[in-house]
Amino acid sequence: MLKFIKSAAVAALLSATAVAPGYSQAVDPSVVMTACAAADSTEAGCLASVDAFVGGLVGLSADQADATLGELASALANAGLAGGANISVIVAALEAIAAAISDPAQAEQIRSVAAALAAGTDIPVFAVGGDDGDGDGDGGILASPN
Numbered sequence: 001m002l003k004f005i006k007s008a009a010v011a012a013l014l015s016a017t018a019v020a021p022g023y024s025q026a027v028d029p030s031v032v033m034t035a036c037a038a039a040d041s042t043e044a045g046c047l048a049s050v051d052a053f054v055g056g057l058v059g060l061s062a063d064q065a066d067a068t069l070g071e072l073a074s075a076l077a078n079a080g081l082a083g084g085a086n087i088s089v090i091v092a093a094l095e096a097i098a099a100a101i102s103d104p105a106q107a108e109q110i111r112s113v114a115a116a117l118a119a120g121t122d123i124p125v126f127a128v129g130g131d132d133g134d135g136d137g138d139g140g141i142l143a144s145p146n
Helices: 002-014 029-037 043-055 062-082 087-100 104-119
Strands: none
Touching: 029 043, 029 062, 029 087, 043 087, 062 087, 062 104, 087 104
């Protein structure tokens, strides 16, 4: 149950826009997941897969591309939380995805998740639940990678 809550929280965080993605036929997130989330994944292979995925988003609006990239980042972060993946490869993929996102706030959220996965610390899920009343706008909700 706790892993489901963590996964849902990460998904809500990284898929900040409500635009339904319109994938081109060349874009397949399962290719990126295979290249990045396996225990024996390499950073070079993963990043090449992410680059190809981003290239396949040409023609989508910025909002659609950002939503699609947010969904991919969520799936990768969840793979990192589930264990068995090479965290350094997942972190590199998340950084590459963040660099491709046009929305600075969403990109920063992805970078925050990448940093938390790299450090093995709680993932801030400030996009879930609004403000917790302390005025910092972080929602006060944390998801632990442990």
